[in-house]
Structure formats: structure tokens, C-alpha cells
Amino acid sequence: MSLLRGLVVQSEVVHAIFMRETRTRFGQYRMGYLWAIADPAIVILTIAGFFALVKRAAPYGMDIYSFIATGIIPYKLFASSAQQVGESVNGNRALLFYPRVLPIDLALARGLFELATYGAVFVVLMGLHGLATQRLVVDEPLYVIAGLTLASLLGTATGLVFCAIGVMSRTADRARGPLLRPLFWISGIFFTVEALPVHVRPLAGLNPIIHCAELVRSGWFVSYEDTYVDTSYLLLWILGLSVVGLLLERRVRRKIEVA
Amino acid sequence: MxxxxxxxxxxxxxxxxxxxxxxxxxxxxxxxxxxxxxxxxxxxxxxxxxxxxxxxxxxxxxxxxxxxxFPIGFSGAFHGSLTGEENCRFAARIYGQEIHRVVRETRDFADIGEYFYNPVGTYSTGMRARLAFGLSMSIDFDVxxxxxxxxVGDRRFKKKCSAALKKRAEFGSxxxxxxxxxxxxxxxxxxxxxxxxxxxxxxxxxxxxxxxxx
Known part of the structure; x- marks a missing residue:
């Protein structure tokens, strides 16, 4: 099979899994799509409400709602991609029954699905806020798009590693949750890097996810700049995790049992 | 080959x-x-x-x-909560076939009535096999x-299967x-x-x- 023909087949397969995923994830319940929106919306409103209650203000030039939303959506996009891609083979193993479907297709389709979902969630939540406040200014739209895309890539690459580990050992698979959960607190949902003490900033910057949040915020708010974003550092993480994930996939490929 | x-x-x-x-x-x-x-x-x-x-x-x-x-057997990779039709659409997409044709031909061959539009989880083993067989016949394979x-299936369905397979065996395998x-x-x-x-x-x-x- 030529490379071009192979790519056509792969895109057909990924498209098919993507479409099927929309049915199995959201199609089961009434207003299933609403849950995708409601989940982050509840978190944003809770935290924003808490901030208002303790009279803590968002950083200069940001409103609390947008501040939290621009932090939580890149984080959720990352975490959800890592989680969903990580379970893609164990959760959709039956599809490997079709010889055309490869493990990597299951992973890619889920990664794209998360990106599409959270991309839409971002547009809807920020759009609603814009409508409510009668004000919608985006400083650098391309930065926002780049931040979300990189969060998706980082999550998908992490998911590839989890996925291969999950096939090798169910025990190691259980470590995934505890590994991911602390990231919620250190990924810039509640703070910007600029608001941190000077000596803590480089430390916080070691966490690749924070660069995604910083990118989105610097693109969204006129008053915030991308001073603390290191794109090459972020890309290095994505590249490294992808290489490790794909190498592990080659190792476990023959171990995946269909029936 | x-x-x-x-x-x-x-x-x-x-x-x-x-x-x-x-x-x-x-x-x-x-x-x-x-x-x-x-x-x-x-x-x-x-x-x-x-x-x-x-x-x-x-x-x-x-x-x-x-x-x-794909191996044509009892189970197939049908998703229990999706309908027979939705499962067919998925397979048609994977193999780059025209979706409407695959759905129509599978429905006619499987001949399971309204069940075609119900979740596969509600099917009996025989109905699943009928769906799997109909689906594989409506996608163009050589082997x-x-x-x-x-x-599985009643005598009439068995006859239909044998006839369809024999026809395929003439040019394919x-x-x-x-x-x-x-x-x-x-x-x-x-x-x-x-x-x-x-x-x-x-x-x-x-x-x-x-x-x-x-």
C-alpha cells in the first residue's frame, strides 16, 4: 500500500471513529452535548463565586469569569485528552476486530474529539459571557488558538504513553489518576505566572501545562503579555512524550488481544 | 491472494x-x-x-x-448501545464505501425488520449473526x-448465506x-x-x- 493510499485509509478510519464517538459519548442521553458545556461551566462559576465571596480580585484587566475560564479550559483539554486517549485502546478494544482499525487510530480519533469538544466549549462559554457583558475583545486570537491546540497535543501525547502502559499493566494504569490530579492546582487555573513571587516563577514554568494557560491568557486579555511563555520548551515536552508513546506502542502492539 | x-x-x-x-x-x-x-x-x-x-x-x-x-462470525465488533443501522454506517465509513448503499443492502439481506433500527444490545445471537453476515456481504471484499x-439462522437464511458465499467464491476466495x-x-x-x-x-x-x- 502506498503512503498516500495509507493516509487516505487512516483518515477514513479516524473519521469513522470520531463520528461514532459523538454517538457513544453524547448520544445516549437527552441533551448529551449540554453536559460537555455544563461540566466546566459549573467549575468556573463555583470558583468565580468563591473568589467574589472572599473578595479576591482577578489580575489587573481581567474579570473573574474570563480569568478562570482561560485557565480551566486549557487544563481540562489537556487532562481530558490524556485520560481519554489513555483509555482509547482498553475502552475501544472491540473495534480492533476490524483489521483496518489500528490502535493509533483509536488514540488519534479521541485526541481530535477532545480538541473539537473543548474548542466548542471555549467558544460557547466565552461567547455567552460576551453576550452577558455586551463586551467581547480578543487581543490575539491566534495565541488563543495556539494555546488550546498545544494543550490538546500535550494531552494526546501524554495519553499515548498512558495508553501503552495501560496495555502492558493494569496496575500501572491505576497510577494515572493520582499522577494527574495534583496538576489541577499547579497549572495556572487560579493564578498567572506574573502573580507569583519572582523566585517561584521558573519553578512553576517547569510544568508544561502552565505555558498553555499563559498563551491563552496573553492572547485573550489586552492587559496580559506572553512574557513567561516558552513555546520551544512546551514543544519539546510534546515531542518527547510522542516519541516515548509511539516507541512503547511498537513494543506492545503484538500484545493487544482482540477477543 | x-x-x-x-x-x-x-x-x-x-x-x-x-x-x-x-x-x-x-x-x-x-x-x-x-x-x-x-x-x-x-x-x-x-x-x-x-x-x-x-x-x-x-x-x-x-x-x-x-x-x-473482517472475520464473519457470531459477534462482530458491534457496539451494543448503537443501532444496527449506526453500526453499519461505521463499518461503511471505515472501508470507504457508500454509506446509503451499505445500509440499504445490509438491511435487506439481514431481514430483521424494525430491529435494524434498535440497539444491537437487544438482539438475539442469531440476529447479530444475520446483521454481521449482511454487512460483510454489502462491502466489496475479494477474500x-x-x-x-x-x-446459525433458520433454514431459509442458511440457504441465502450459502448462495451468497458461492457467488463470491467464483471470483474471490x-x-x-x-x-x-x-x-x-x-x-x-x-x-x-x-x-x-x-x-x-x-x-x-x-x-x-x-x-x-x-
């Missing part, structure tokens, strides 16, 4: 390594069909999955010169991998697993016996059956 060269498949179990297929080689040119006999658990279905490419052999190579079907599917000598005689030219990981090919179904029954 299908060619297997030195295929070995080893599973690791808690009680050590278990060799399911031991250095299996054979070739099935287009236009000819082969049956496979063997006891339960002999590794027939594993062999079929390896031929199709859903599972990888531990060593050896498979050469496929044509479009090979059909058939796993004991003709054993069938690789058929069955315990029924009559079915194999009807569909296949050659026949192989799989026993303790070793595969032996015989020129006629009767020759294979003599060894197998002995």
Missing part, C-alpha cells in the same frame, strides 16, 4: 508459554477456497484474525494481495473470512471454518486440518475429513 509464511503465535499464560500456531504456511490464490477443520480451541479463530490482520503473529509474515474481510457463521463437512464440501476446494498448532492442507475436503475424523 493470501499467503502465510512461517506463522507462529505464542500466548503467555500463567502456566507458561502456549503455542497456538506452530510454523504455519500456505497460500490461497484468488478463485479458490479453503476450509479449516479443527477441535474447539485448536486456534482456528486466532488463525482467521491473523489472516485478516486484526491480530499480529508472534513471528512470520502474511501477504494480502486483495481486500480481505471472505467465514467463522462458523452458516451454523473464501476461507471457511466449519465443523460441518457438508458446508465445507459445498464451498471449498481444498481443506486444512489444524491440530496442536500444526496445519496440514489436503486437496479435497473428504481427504481432510478422513484424517480429522480418525
Amino acid at each position: 493470501i499467503r502465510l509464511e512461517n506463522i507462529t503465535k505464542v500466548y503467555k499464560t500463567k502456566r507458561g508459554r502456549h503455542t497456538v500456531l506452530d510454523d504455519v504456511s500456505f497460500e490461497v490464490p484468488l478463485g479458490t477456497s479453503m476450509g479449516i477443520m479443527g477441535r474447539n480451541g485448536a486456534g482456528k479463530s486466532t488463525l482467521l484474525r491473523i489472516i485478516g490482520g486484526a491480530e499480529m503473529p508472534t513471528s512470520g509474515t502474511v501477504t494480502r494481495g486483495s481486500r480481505v474481510s 471472505y473470512l467465514v467463522d462458523e457463521v452458516t451454523a 473464501l476461507i471457511v471454518i466449519s465443523h460441518s463437512v457438508a458446508t465445507l464440501r459445498q464451498l471449498c476446494d481444498k481443506c486444512a486440518v489444524l491440530d496442536q498448532g500444526k496445519l496440514t492442507v489436503y486437496d479435497t475436503v473428504d481427504a481432510a475429513n478422513e484424517v480429522y475424523a480418525a
Whole structure:
């Protein structure tokens, strides 16, 4: 099979899994799509409400709602991609029954699905806020798009590693949750890097996810700049995790049992 | 054309390594069909999955010169909460086929009435097999991998299946697993016996059956 023909087949397969995923994830319940929106919306409103209650203000030039939303959506996009891609083979193993479907297709389709979902969630939540406040200014739209895309890539690459580990050992698979959960607190949902003490900033910057949040915020708010974003550092993480994930996939490929 | 060269498949179990297929080689040119006999658990279905490419052999190579079907059997990879129609749409997309045609032809062949639009989880085993069989017939394959599917269904459906398979065997190939000598005689030219990981090919179904029954 030529490379071009192979790519056509792969895109057909990924498209098919993507479409099927929309049915199995959201199609089961009434207003299933609403849950995708409601989940982050509840978190944003809770935290924003808490901030208002303790009279803590968002950083200069940001409103609390947008501040939290621009932090939580890149984080959720990352975490959800890592989680969903990580379970893609164990959760959709039956599809490997079709010889055309490869493990990597299951992973890619889920990664794209998360990106599409959270991309839409971002547009809807920020759009609603814009409508409510009668004000919608985006400083650098391309930065926002780049931040979300990189969060998706980082999550998908992490998911590839989890996925291969999950096939090798169910025990190691259980470590995934505890590994991911602390990231919620250190990924810039509640703070910007600029608001941190000077000596803590480089430390916080070691966490690749924070660069995604910083990118989105610097693109969204006129008053915030991308001073603390290191794109090459972020890309290095994505590249490294992808290489490790794909190498592990080659190792476990023959171990995946269909029936 | 299908060619297997030195295929070995080893599973690791808690009680050590278990060799399911031991250095299996054979070739099935287009236009000819082969049956496979063997006891339960002999590794027939594993062999079929390896031929199709859903599972990888531990060593050896498979050469496929044509479009090979997924194994057509009882289960299929149907998602229980999706309807028969939705499952067909998925398969049509994977194989780059025209969705409406595949849905229409599968519905007509499977002939399961309104159930076609209900979740597959509500189907009986026989209905699932009917759907799987109808689906595989409505996608254009050259080589059909058939796993004991003709054993289900009422007499009328069995007849319909045999007729459809025979038609496909004229220009393409069938690789058929069955315990029924009559079915194999009807569909296949050659026949192989799989026993303790070793595969032996015989020129006629009767020759294979003599060894197998002995």
C-alpha cells in the first residue's frame, strides 16, 4: 500500500471513529452535548463565586469569569485528552476486530474529539459571557488558538504513553489518576505566572501545562503579555512524550488481544 | 491472494508459554477456497484474525494481495448501545464505501425488520449473526473470512448465506471454518486440518475429513 493510499485509509478510519464517538459519548442521553458545556461551566462559576465571596480580585484587566475560564479550559483539554486517549485502546478494544482499525487510530480519533469538544466549549462559554457583558475583545486570537491546540497535543501525547502502559499493566494504569490530579492546582487555573513571587516563577514554568494557560491568557486579555511563555520548551515536552508513546506502542502492539 | 509464511503465535499464560500456531504456511490464490477443520480451541479463530490482520503473529509474515474481510462470525465488533443501522454506517465509513448503499443492502439481506433500527444490545445471537453476515456481504471484499457463521439462522437464511458465499467464491476466495463437512464440501476446494498448532492442507475436503475424523 502506498503512503498516500495509507493516509487516505487512516483518515477514513479516524473519521469513522470520531463520528461514532459523538454517538457513544453524547448520544445516549437527552441533551448529551449540554453536559460537555455544563461540566466546566459549573467549575468556573463555583470558583468565580468563591473568589467574589472572599473578595479576591482577578489580575489587573481581567474579570473573574474570563480569568478562570482561560485557565480551566486549557487544563481540562489537556487532562481530558490524556485520560481519554489513555483509555482509547482498553475502552475501544472491540473495534480492533476490524483489521483496518489500528490502535493509533483509536488514540488519534479521541485526541481530535477532545480538541473539537473543548474548542466548542471555549467558544460557547466565552461567547455567552460576551453576550452577558455586551463586551467581547480578543487581543490575539491566534495565541488563543495556539494555546488550546498545544494543550490538546500535550494531552494526546501524554495519553499515548498512558495508553501503552495501560496495555502492558493494569496496575500501572491505576497510577494515572493520582499522577494527574495534583496538576489541577499547579497549572495556572487560579493564578498567572506574573502573580507569583519572582523566585517561584521558573519553578512553576517547569510544568508544561502552565505555558498553555499563559498563551491563552496573553492572547485573550489586552492587559496580559506572553512574557513567561516558552513555546520551544512546551514543544519539546510534546515531542518527547510522542516519541516515548509511539516507541512503547511498537513494543506492545503484538500484545493487544482482540477477543 | 493470501499467503502465510512461517506463522507462529505464542500466548503467555500463567502456566507458561502456549503455542497456538506452530510454523504455519500456505497460500490461497484468488478463485479458490479453503476450509479449516479443527477441535474447539485448536486456534482456528486466532488463525482467521491473523489472516485478516486484526491480530499480529508472534513471528512470520502474511501477504494480502486483495481486500480481505473482517472475520464473519457470531459477534462482530458491534457496539451494543448503537443501532444496527449506526453500526453499519461505521463499518461503511471505515472501508470507504457508500454509506446509503451499505445500509440499504445490509438491511435487506439481514431481514430483521424494525430491529435494524434498535440497539444491537437487544438482539438475539442469531440476529447479530444475520446483521454481521449482511454487512460483510454489502462491502466489496475479494477474500471472505467465514467463522462458523452458516451454523446459525433458520433454514431459509442458511440457504441465502450459502448462495451468497458461492457467488463470491467464483471470483474471490473464501476461507471457511466449519465443523460441518457438508458446508465445507459445498464451498471449498481444498481443506486444512489444524491440530496442536500444526496445519496440514489436503486437496479435497473428504481427504481432510478422513484424517480429522480418525
